Amino acid sequence: GEISLIGTKIILVPYRKEHVPKYHEWMQDPFLQEMTASEPLTLEEEYLNQQSWYEDDTKCTFIVLKKDDRMLIGDVNIFFNDSDDPTGTGELEVMIAESSYRGKGMGKEAVQLMMAYSLSTLKVRKYVVRISVKNVSSIQMFGGLGFQQVGDVNYFGEICMELVPDANYRSTLEGIHYEIKDCH
Secondary structure, three states: OOEEEEOOOEEEEEOOHHHHHHHHHHOOOHHHHHHHOOOOOOHHHHHHHHHHHHHOOOEEEEEEEEOOOOOEEEEEEEEOOOOOOOOOEEEEEEEEOOHHHOOOOHHHHHHHHHHHHHHHHOOOOEEEEEEEOOOHHHHHHHHHOOOEEEOOOOOOOEEEEEEOOOHHHHHHHHOOOOEEEEOO
16 A cells, blocks of 8 residues: 655655665765764665665655656655654654755655645644754744744754644645555
């Protein structure tokens, strides 16, 4: 039961083995490591990660493709690890790894597709993001989507932002046009 989500500028496809070499290449970039608070891994470790994410029911990981030429440009995830609210709180992450495609609304569309899909299918009630204070563009993007900062900067230099979609927000998300397609 794998699906892909087709938006206006992008397509979200499940993160599969064939995407790992590109993902690994992205994660060698010190800028991306800093923005995502990630340590560089070996290619073998990335394959193991991909496998564990793929099999993990609490994670939903998609690769972001440019719609016109299917170029891999990043990834978007939602995961459920709030033990107090195992299905109602979704933590979002997005990365547009290809620098020439940052600031073009593709990360925003990826997040909106993920939110629209998870709201209708997974019944998410609250969204959370944790962002490095250095990642100003991401903070601005999520702020523009209605997320509000909660609390202060944590030990890891990240801020937490939350959004609980009200009826208006929900209807906006429901109005986002996208297509769900089964993957074969």
